[in-house]
Amino acid sequence: xxxxxxxxxxxxxxxxxxxxxxxxxxxxxxxxxxxxxxxxxxxxxxxxxxxxxxxxxxxxxxxxxxxxxxxxxxxxxxxxxxxxxxxxxxxxxxxxxxxxxxxxxxxxxxxxxxxxxxxxxxxxxxxxxxxxxxxxxxxxxxxxxxxxxxxxxxxxxxxxxxxxxxxxxxxxxxxxxxxxxxxxxxxxxxxxxxxxxxxxxxxxxxxxxxxxxxxxxxxxxxxxxxxxxxxxxxxxxxxxxxxxxxxxxxxxxxxxxxxxxxxxxxxxxxxxxxxxxxxxxxxxxxxxxxxxxxxxxxxxxxxxxxxxxxxxxxxxxxxxxxxxxxxxxxxxxxxxxxxxxxxxxxxxxxxxxxxxxxxxxxxxxxxxxxxxxxxxxxxxxxxxxxxxxxxxxxxxxxxxxxxxxxxxxxxxxxxxxxxxxxxxxxxxxxxxxxxxxxxxxxxxxxxxxxxxxxxxxxxxxxxxxxxxxxxxxxxxxxxxxxxxxxxxxxxxxxxxxxxxxxxxxxxxxxxxxxxxxxxxxxxxxxxxxxxxxxxxxxxxxxxxxxxxxxxxxxxxxxxxxxxxxxxxxxxxxxxxxxxxxxxxxxxxxxxxxxxxxxx
Amino acid sequence: xxxxxxxxxxxxxxxxxxxxxxxxxxxxxxxxxxxxxxxxxxxxxxxxxxxxxxxxxxxxxxxxxxxxxxxxxxxxxxxxxxxxxxxxxxxxxxxxxxxxxxxxxxxxxxxxxxxxxxxxxxxxxxxxxxxxxxxxxxxxxxxxxxxxxxxxxxxxxxxxxxxxxxxxxxxxxxxxxxxxxxxxxxxxxxxxxxxxxxxxxxxxxxxxxxxxxxxxxxxxxxxxxxxxxxxxxxxxxxxxxxxxxxxxxxxxxxxxxxxxxxxxxxxxxxxxxxxxxxxxxxxxxxxxxxxxxxxxxxxxxxxxxxxxxxxxxxxxxxxxxxxxxxxxxxxxxxxxxxxxxxxxxxxxxxxxxxxxx
Numbered sequence: 001x002x003x004x005x006x007x008x009x010x011x012x013x014x015x016x017x018x019x020x021x022x023x024x025x026x027x028x029x030x031x032x033x034x035x036x037x038x039x040x041x042x043x044x045x046x047x048x049x050x051x052x053x054x055x056x057x058x059x060x061x062x063x064x065x066x067x068x069x070x071x072x073x074x075x076x077x078x079x080x081x082x083x084x085x086x087x088x089x090x091x092x093x094x095x096x097x098x099x100x101x102x103x104x105x106x107x108x109x110x111x112x113x114x115x116x117x118x119x120x121x122x123x124x125x126x127x128x129x130x131x132x133x134x135x136x137x138x139x140x141x142x143x144x145x146x147x148x149x150x151x152x153x154x155x156x157x158x159x160x161x162x163x164x165x166x167x168x169x170x171x172x173x174x175x176x177x178x179x180x181x182x183x184x185x186x187x188x189x190x191x192x193x194x195x196x197x198x199x200x201x202x203x204x205x206x207x208x209x210x211x212x213x214x215x216x217x218x219x220x221x222x223x224x225x226x227x228x229x230x231x232x233x234x235x236x237x238x239x240x241x242x243x244x245x246x247x248x249x250x251x252x253x254x255x256x257x258x259x260x261x262x263x264x265x266x267x268x269x270x271x272x273x274x275x276x277x278x279x280x281x282x283x284x285x286x287x288x289x290x291x292x293x294x295x296x297x298x299x300x301x302x303x304x305x306x307x308x309x310x311x312x313x314x315x316x317x318x319x320x321x322x323x324x325x326x327x328x329x330x331x332x333x334x335x336x337x338x339x340x341x342x343x344x345x346x347x348x349x350x351x352x353x354x355x356x357x358x359x360x361x362x363x364x365x366x367x368x369x370x371x372x373x374x375x376x377x378x379x380x381x382x383x384x385x386x387x388x389x390x391x392x393x394x395x396x397x398x399x400x401x402x403x404x405x406x407x408x409x410x411x412x413x414x415x416x417x418x419x420x421x422x423x424x425x426x427x428x429x430x431x432x433x434x435x436x437x438x439x440x441x442x443x444x445x446x447x448x449x450x451x452x453x454x455x456x457x458x459x460x461x462x463x464x465x466x467x468x469x470x471x472x473x474x475x476x477x478x479x480x481x482x483x484x485x486x487x488x489x490x491x492x493x494x495x496x497x498x499x500x501x502x503x504x505x506x507x508x509x510x511x512x513x514x515x516x517x518x519x520x521x522x523x524x525x526x527x528x529x530x531x532x533x534x535x536x537x538x539x540x541x542x543x544x545x546x547x548x549x550x551x552x553x554x555x556x557x558x559x560x561x562x563x564x565x566x567x568x569x570x571x572x573x574x575x576x577x578x579x580x581x582x583x584x585x586x587x588x589x590x591x592x593x594x595x596x597x598x599x
Numbered sequence: 600x601x602x603x604x605x606x607x608x609x610x611x612x613x614x615x616x617x618x619x620x621x622x623x624x625x626x627x628x629x630x631x632x633x634x635x636x637x638x639x640x641x642x643x644x645x646x647x648x649x650x651x652x653x654x655x656x657x658x659x660x661x662x663x664x665x666x667x668x669x670x671x672x673x674x675x676x677x678x679x680x681x682x683x684x685x686x687x688x689x690x691x692x693x694x695x696x697x698x699x700x701x702x703x704x705x706x707x708x709x710x711x712x713x714x715x716x717x718x719x720x721x722x723x724x725x726x727x728x729x730x731x732x733x734x735x736x737x738x739x740x741x742x743x744x745x746x747x748x749x750x751x752x753x754x755x756x757x758x759x760x761x762x763x764x765x766x767x768x769x770x771x772x773x774x775x776x777x778x779x780x781x782x783x784x785x786x787x788x789x790x791x792x793x794x795x796x797x798x799x800x801x802x803x804x805x806x807x808x809x810x811x812x813x814x815x816x817x818x819x820x821x822x823x824x825x826x827x828x829x830x831x832x833x834x835x836x837x838x839x840x841x842x843x844x845x846x847x848x849x850x851x852x853x854x855x856x857x858x859x860x861x862x863x864x865x866x867x868x869x870x871x872x873x874x875x876x877x878x879x880x881x882x883x884x885x886x887x888x889x890x891x892x893x894x895x896x897x898x899x900x901x902x903x904x905x906x907x908x909x910x911x912x913x914x915x916x917x918x919x920x921x922x923x924x925x926x927x928x929x930x931x932x933x934x935x936x937x938x939x940x941x942x943x944x945x946x947x948x949x950x951x952x953x954x955x956x
Contacts, residue, residue, distance in 0.1 A: 511664070
C-alpha cells in the first residue's frame with residue numbers, strides 16, 4: 001500500500017527563489033514587515049474600532065551586525081497560532097475568520113522575506129486573547145524553528161527582530177531604513193515611528209487625496225509639488241481622481257512633453273496605502289497615454305509578484321471610471337480655462353484625438369480645436385471650416401507626399417489622413433456633422449481637377465501621350481497631359497494603394513518560389529482594383545511642350561522612360577528589375593545620342 | 600544606412616496604427632532602392648507584425664513571402680524560430696482570401712511541417728494549423744480530427760498559448776453546432792482565467808453564437824457590450840464585429856446594429872480579407888432586410904469604393920439589403936468553390952436563423 005509522504009522543502013532554496021524571482025530586491029523585507037504589522041493592527045481594529053495602532057521600528061546597534069526590531073500593537077498571536085502561521089509556509093493568518101479583502105497581505109509568505117537579509121528571525125508576541133501567554137518564536141534560515149512560552153506578560157502586539165546577515169548590513173542603516181519605511185509606508189494610516197537612540201522620527205505623510213484643502217489653488221499647488229517629489233517632473237497639471245470600483249483615489253499628472261501612443265505610461269500604485277509598485281500598467285484607458293498617476297487602491301487584486309493587478313471586471317470598471325474622470329477634467333478645462341486647454345492640446349492632441357474617436361459627445365466638443373496637418377501647414381479643424389466649406393483628405397502619408405507640392409501650389413487645402421487617428425477621426429466627423437462636406441480623395445482625384453487641355457492643345461500633345469502610354473505600359477503606368485502648377489514640374493507620378501500594393505507583390509514574386517508566387521497572385525487578384533499608376537505630363541512646362549515637337553520616336557521613348565524614372569525616384573519608390581534597366585539602357589542611350597549629335 | 604533612412608526607421612518605432620505601416624513601407628522602399636537587404640528584411644519583419652495586428656494580411660503575406668525566400672537563400676539573416684513564429688500567423692490568414700486554392704493551403708501546411716522538422720520541433724503546430732485551416736474551409740470533420748491529434752501531442756515552444764488554443768477549439772465546436780461543448784471549453788475564457796492579446800476578443804463572437812443557438816439570448820446580450828467594445832478599434836476584428844451584430848439583430852435593436860454597420864463600413868471597403876468582409880456583409884444584409892419595412896428609405900454614408908455608393912447618401916433600404924446579400928452570396932460562392940462544399944451558404948442560413956429571419 002502506498003504511503004502518503006510530505007514533500008521535503010529546502011527552506012534555503014525557497015528563500016533564494018523568493019529573493020531572485022518573487023521579490024524585486026532585499027529591501028522588500030521592510031515592506032513585508034510593515035504589511036504584517038498593518039494587518040495585525042487591522043485585525044485588532046475589527047475587535048476594537050477605537051484602537052488607533054502604532055508601528056515602532058528600532059535599530060539596535062550599528063556597524064557590525066545591527067538588528068532591526070519592528071513592533072506593532074496589533075492583535076498578537078497565541079502559541080497555537082504561532083505554530084500554525086509562522087511555521088507553515090504559505091499559511092496566512094488572514095485566511096481564517098477575517099475577510100481577506102481587509103488586509104494587504106494575501107499570500108502568507110511575507111515573514112520569509114526576512115531571511116533574505118537575516119539568518120534568524122525572532123518574534124515575541126502577546127495575543128489579545130484573555131488567557132494567552134507571551135510566546136517567543138525563533139526561525140532559522142536552515143528551516144528549523146523553536147517556540148517557547150515567556151513568563152513575563154507583554155503589552156498586546158508583536159515584535160519582530162532581524163539581525164543583519166553578513167553582507168546585508170546596508171539594509172539596516174538608519175538612513176536606509178528610514179528611506180525604505182518612507183518609500184513603502186509613508187501613506188499608511190497608522191503612526192510609524194523610527195526610533196534611533198534619542199531620536200524619534202515620524203514617517204507618515206498625508207497623501208494629497210487624503211487631505212482637505214482650503215482652496216482650489218492650494219489643492220493644485222500641493223498636488224503639483226507631490227508630482228515633483230515623486231517623479232522629479234514639473235508636470236503641466238495635476239488632477240485628483242477617484243473611482244468607486246476598486247475604491248481608488250489618487251492624483252493624475254499631465255505630462256509636460258508630448259508622449260507617443262506606443263509609450264505605455266506606468267503608474268505608482270499603493271494598495272491599502274502601502275506602496276505596491278512603481279510602474280503599474282493598464283490602470284488607465286489606452287488613450288490616456290499623456291497621464292502618469294499616483295493612486296491608492298483598496299479593492300483591486302494584486303498578482304502574486306505584486307507588480308500589477310489581475311485583469312478582472314473590477315479593474316475594467318476602475319479603468320472606465322478613471323478615464324471618465326480625465327475626460328471630465330478636459331471638458332471642465334473647455335468650459336473654464338481655455339488657455340490651459342489650448343496649451344494642453346498643443347502638446348497632447350494625439351491622446352485627445354484617440355478619445356474623440358471613441359466618444360461622440362467629446363468629439364463634438366473638441367474636434368474643432370484639434371490640429372491637422374494639411375497642404376497649407378498645421379491648422380485646426382475649426383480654423384479650416386471658417387473659410388472652407390469642404391474638408392478634403394487623403395488616407396495615407398504616401399498620397400499626401402505625392403500631391404502636397406502640387407496642391408499647395410494651387411492653394412488647395414488637403415488634409416493628411418495618414419497620421420495616427422486622423423482618417424478615423426475625419427470619418428467620425430462626417431458622421432457627427434452631416435452638414436460638413438468631407439471628401440476622401442486620392443491623387444487621381446486631384447489630377448482630375450487639373451485644368452484640361454483645349455482641343456488644339458490636346459492635338460499638339462496627342463502623339464507624345466500615345467507614345468508615353470505605350471512605353472509605360474510595361475510598368476503598369478498610364479500617361480496623360482494636364483495643366484498644373486508649379487510650372488517647373490514637368491511630370492507628376494501618381495499612384496494609388498492598389499498600384500503600390502501590386503508593385504510590392506511583383507517585387508516579392510521575383511524572389512519567391514512557385515507556391516508563394518501562386519499564393520501572392522491569388523491574394524492580389526482579390527485585392528486588385530485600379531492597379532495602374534499614372535504619369536501626368538504638365539502642359540504648362542516648357543520642356544514637356546518641346547518634347548511634343550520631337551519626331552524621333554526612339555529618342556522620345558528614352559526621354560519618357562527617364563522622366564518616369566525621375567518621378568519614381570522623387571517619390572522614393574523602389575525600382576523593379578525592368579525599371580533598373582532604364583538606368584542602364586535609357587541613360588546610356590541618351591548620352592550616346594547626345595554625343596552623336598555633338599560628333 | 601544613411602542618416603535620413605536611419606531617422607525614418609527610428610520614427611517607425613514611435614508611430615502607431617496605419618502611420619507605422621506607411622513608415623515601414625517607405626523604409627522598405629528606400630532600403631530596397633539602396634540594396635540594403637538586412638534593413639529591407641528587418642523592416643519587413645516589423646511590417647508583418649504591424650500589418651497582422653491591424654488587419655492588413657495582404658501586406659503581411661507579401662512581406663512574409665519575400666522574407667521567407669530571402670532566408671532560404673541566406674540563412675544568416677535570421678533565426679528560423681522567429682520566422683516560423685511569423686509563419687504561424689500567416690497560416691491563420693491565408694484561407695481568408697477566397698481565391699487562394701485549397702491545394703495552395705494544404706501545400707503551405709506541408710511546407711510548414713517540413714520547416715518545423717528542420718528546426719527540430721514536432722508536427723504539433725502544423726496539425727494545429729491544419730485543424731484551423733480545414734475549419735476555415737468548412738471541412739469540420741477533418742478539422743476536428745487534426746484537433747484531436749494536436750491536443751494529444753506534447754506542447755512545445757512553437758505552440759500557441761493556452762488561451763489561443765482554447766479559442767480555436769471553441770470556434771470549431773461552435774461552427775459544428777456542438778454548443779454545450781463549446782461553452783464548456785470557453786469556461787476559463789468567460790471567467791477571465793484564460794486570456795491573451797486576442798482572447799477573449801475573437802472568442803466572444805463564437806460564444807455569443809453558441810449562446811444564441813442554445814436560446815440563452817440573455818447571456819449573449821450580457822456579453823455583447825464588453826465584447827463589441829473590445830474589438831471595435833481594430834480592423835482585424837471586422838468578421839467578429841459582423842458576428843456580434845447578430846446579437847442586437849436578434850433583439851431587433853436596430854439602433855445598435857445600424858450604428859455598428861455605419862461605423863465599420865469603411866473597413867469593409869478597405870480590407871482585402873474576403874472572409875472578414877463576408878461575415879460583416881452577411882449581418883449588414885440581414886440588418887437592412889429587417890429595417891426595410893419600417894424604414895423604406897435610409898441615409899447612410901457608404902464609402903465610394905463600394906459599388907452601391909450614391910453621392911447624396913440616400914438609399915432604398917430594400918435595395919441596400921439586396922446589394923449586401925448579393926455581395927455575401929458572391930463571396931460565399933467563391934469560398935464554396937474553393938472549399939468544395941456549401942459551408943459558407945450554410946453559415947448565411949445559420950446567421951439568418953440566429954437573427955430570427
